[in-house]
Amino acid sequence: RRRGRTAVQRVVPLRLFISVQNGRQYLMAYAPRNKRIGSIRLDNILSVQTAGNCESYDTYRQKLDQMQKHIWGVSTEGGCARLEQGEFTQCTRGQKKRRLGPIPFHRRLEREKRCGQVERVDAHTSRFSADVYDAGELVPWIRTFICRIVSIHFSNQELAAQFKRDIDAMARLYGLNG
Numbered sequence: 001r002r003r004g005r006t007a008v009q010r011v012v013p014l015r016l017f018i019s020v021q022n023g024r025q026y027l028m029a030y031a032p033r034n035k036r037i038g039s040i041r042l043d044n045i046l047s048v049q050t051a052g053n054c055e056s057y058d059t060y061r062q063k064l065d066q067m068q069k070h071i072w073g074v075s076t077e078g079g080c081a082r083l084e085q086g087e088f089t090q091c092t093r094g095q096k097k098r099r100l101g102p103i104p105f106h107r108r109l110e111r112e113k114r115c116g117q118v119e120r121v122d123a124h125t126s127r128f129s130a131d132v133y134d135a136g137e138l139v140p141w142i143r144t145f146i147c148r149i150v151s152i153h154f155s156n157q158e159l160a161a162q163f164k165r166d167i168d169a170m171a172r173l174y175g176l177n178g
Helices: 057-070 105-112 135-143 157-173
Strands: 012-018 025-031 036-041 084-091 117-122 125-132 149-154
Touching: 012 057, 025 057, 036 057, 057 125, 084 135, 105 117, 105 125, 125 135, 135 149, 135 157, 149 157
Parallel strands: none
Antiparallel strands: 012 025, 025 036, 084 125, 084 149, 117 125
16 A cells, blocks of 8 residues: 555464554464465455465464464564563542542543553552563553553663654643743
8 A cells, every 4th residue: 555566475364453443454464485374454355265274373363362362453563572661650639620530530541441450659650561572552452541651661772762753742842841
């Protein structure tokens, strides 16, 4: 789609994923050529031909099941790459209360996380951490907590630097030089 060319790819289809952010549908599949599990957007598939049964289907499906513990969106980095760590701590101390009580951000973290762990640090502070194939996929969700984040860490230093540049640019845009 991006390059305006077509390619034939032989894969073993394993599962369909649907993005909760944008509704795009992806085929998670094993590609024998590069011996990796990856994703293919369904709207990029022009045609399909069947080639019979795959003797190793159950093995590939089990591998995807194991990988899913570290997949936030659809990026798998082939399942061979080192996992990246993403972590942030958010605090609601000093936040205004809603009519119905305190803002339930700890419950929101628990409800919205797709993988990873949420830990309550104290009555007002919670920490989320996850080991994922692509920590960049965490960033849009993490941004929704931006005013409550008291610390953030990415093992991917390039991603950490980009996140900091984005926050600095936002601060300049809104005149928050602090």
